[in-house]
Amino acid sequence: MASTCPWRRRTPRRPSTWTPPRRRSCGRTGSGARARPSKLVCTVGPATSGAAELERSLAVGGMNVARVNMCHGDREWRRDVIRAVRRLNDEKGFAVAVMMDTEGSEIHMGDLGGASSAKAEDGEVWTFTVRSSDTALPDRIIHVNYDGFAEDVKVGDELFVDGGMARFEVIQKLGPDVKCRCTDPGLVLPRANLTIWRDGSVVRERNAMLPTISSKDWLDIDFGIAEGVDFIAVSFVKSAEVINHLKSYITARSGGSDIGVLAKMESIDALKNLEQIIRASDGVMVARGDLGAQVPLEQVPSIQHRIVKMCRQLNKPVIIASQLLESMIEYPTPTRAEVADVSEAVRQRADALMLSGESAMGRYPEKALSVLRSVSLRIERWWREEKRHEALELQDSLYKDLIQPFALIYILFLFAANNLGVDAVFVYTKDGYMASLLSRCRPDCPIFAFTSSTSVRRRLNLQWGLIPFRLSDSDDMESNLNRTFSLLKARGMVQSGDLVIALSDMLQSIQVMNVP
Numbered sequence: 001m002a003s004t005c006p007w008r009r010r011t012p013r014r015p016s017t018w019t020p021p022r023r024r025s026c027g028r029t030g031s032g033a034r035a036r037p038s039k040l041v042c043t044v045g046p047a048t049s050g051a052a053e054l055e056r057s058l059a060v061g062g063m064n065v066a067r068v069n070m071c072h073g074d075r076e077w078r079r080d081v082i083r084a085v086r087r088l089n090d091e092k093g094f095a096v097a098v099m100m101d102t103e104g105s106e107i108h109m110g111d112l113g114g115a116s117s118a119k120a121e122d123g124e125v126w127t128f129t130v131r132s133s134d135t136a137l138p139d140r141i142i143h144v145n146y147d148g149f150a151e152d153v154k155v156g157d158e159l160f161v162d163g164g165m166a167r168f169e170v171i172q173k174l175g176p177d178v179k180c181r182c183t184d185p186g187l188v189l190p191r192a193n194l195t196i197w198r199d200g201s202v203v204r205e206r207n208a209m210l211p212t213i214s215s216k217d218w219l220d221i222d223f224g225i226a227e228g229v230d231f232i233a234v235s236f237v238k239s240a241e242v243i244n245h246l247k248s249y250i251t252a253r254s255g256g257s258d259i260g261v262l263a264k265m266e267s268i269d270a271l272k273n274l275e276q277i278i279r280a281s282d283g284v285m286v287a288r289g290d291l292g293a294q295v296p297l298e299q300v301p302s303i304q305h306r307i308v309k310m311c312r313q314l315n316k317p318v319i320i321a322s323q324l325l326e327s328m329i330e331y332p333t334p335t336r337a338e339v340a341d342v343s344e345a346v347r348q349r350a351d352a353l354m355l356s357g358e359s360a361m362g363r364y365p366e367k368a369l370s371v372l373r374s375v376s377l378r379i380e381r382w383w384r385e386e387k388r389h390e391a392l393e394l395q396d397s398l399y400k401d402l403i404q405p406f407a408l409i410y411i412l413f414l415f416a417a418n419n420l421g422v423d424a425v426f427v428y429t430k431d432g433y434m435a436s437l438l439s440r441c442r443p444d445c446p447i448f449a450f451t452s453s454t455s456v457r458r459r460l461n462l463q464w465g466l467i468p469f470r471l472s473d474s475d476d477m478e479s480n481l482n483r484t485f486s487l488l489k490a491r492g493m494v495q496s497g498d499l500v501i502a503l504s505d506m507l508q509s510i511q512v513m514n515v516p
């Protein structure tokens, strides 16, 4: 079955319902100055981990999800960050979700003896060693976390630091030490990933031996469950099995908590099993940093496009990550090329955009977030004004996958959406599933989602176009509608006369009406 998903008004009654500044200011509901369809994920690091910075630079700026990378910081630091986000939610009315990102067992360098970075110059010889040492190593001697490293590399191999930020050639092997000459100078950051290339392709035999989730990752996952994170993003996923395994583990461990498991697409193996991995996961991250170290860079854009499209087909949220505004780590304005890259991700209608170093350790986290916000708002508006909707091909399989009453409501929704101009969609949802189906249509109007669960509300924050609220349970649709109309009218998000479609997955109902 094929269908377009339009929200196209036949006779325009008044301008688009999204975010005209006066009447659609969404307060903190979408956790931002104004609600946007595209969601924003920010990596928290030294530049933004203080309670004041978290609030002022990120939450007020529209962060929907805070990411904590388990490659960095210690446990106490991470706990403080997670609790600070929770406090912002509890005390200041935000609904920011927390994502923890596993380290994975890829090869990476050690710390740089406390230095925040080191410059590798052309022709310099650096030593990469597997010798363990408790004391800081001298300059240009770098510890490598994988014991087999010195055995596995061959003279002539290329070593990519952080996906090519700097490159070395292996020139000599001396027991545990590997001497390498810098062939591409660049900035080396602590604990940067290392990728070995031989004869033009990445060396992967070793990776197959290492588990996707290392023993350290399991301890981090226990910590994440105990701290009640909303999402766990699994680095270097190779197959669907690891996602299924982690989901069972979370269920057994946390007694039915609903932590979302996200698959990070950053290896060649993931690309081979794309569909199964996406189906198994609760969402996906296109982790372009490491991905660009494993496949030729010129393939990254088409891979991104393919993953975004498949995620939408399979109704899974997708995040575009890494180097969106990389230059803003240092400079207060983005490059034109970066703005074009962000625009393209929005145009592809990905659910979310992510900041990494820009918000973790950059000089302008607040400005970087504001660029993401303004560029996405502009492209979304352009998209609506120019009616640039792409037809959404709904595969038969999705309908087969749908639980029966949902399928009927969904088809009715598409019919109503196709034939009426609506100002807003209201969805009353228990577990968020119905809300995600509506988000998947990428309609031209906001989707207000109401759920009685705080954790479902936070998780819906990752999905395109959803503005989630908490609403206590009631099986009286009339009362639900009245309560939510008052709530949104008071916030200037709907007004009398607006045409809305209201759906409930609990009552399995659909209604079309004007706001009284």
Ligand SMILES: Nc1ncnc2c1ncn2[C@@H]1O[C@H](COP(=O)(O)OP(=O)(O)OP(=O)(O)O)[C@@H](O)[C@H]1O
Pocket (backbone or CB within 6 Å): 043, 044, 045, 046, 069, 071, 072, 073, 101, 189, 190, 235, 289, 290, 322, 355, 356, 357, 358, 360, 361
């Ligand atoms: N908690 C932290 N403490 C110190 N520095 C951090 C922290 N989080 C991030 N950073 C810095 O910001 C940079 C970018 O952050 P990010 O977490 O996105 O790393 P990444 O290498 O892109 O991700 P991954 O390791 O998942 O591939 C890191 O290289 C690191 O220098």
Ligand SMILES: CC(=O)C(=O)O
Pocket (backbone or CB within 6 Å): 235, 264, 266, 286, 287, 288, 289, 290, 291, 321, 322, 356
């Ligand atoms: C985000 C991440 O892990 C990457 O881009 O490699």
Ligand SMILES: [K+]
Pocket (backbone or CB within 6 Å): 069, 070, 071, 101, 102, 103, 104, 235
């Ligand atoms: K990581």
Ligand SMILES: [Mg+2]
Pocket (backbone or CB within 6 Å): 235, 266, 287, 289, 290
């Ligand atoms: Mg990565």
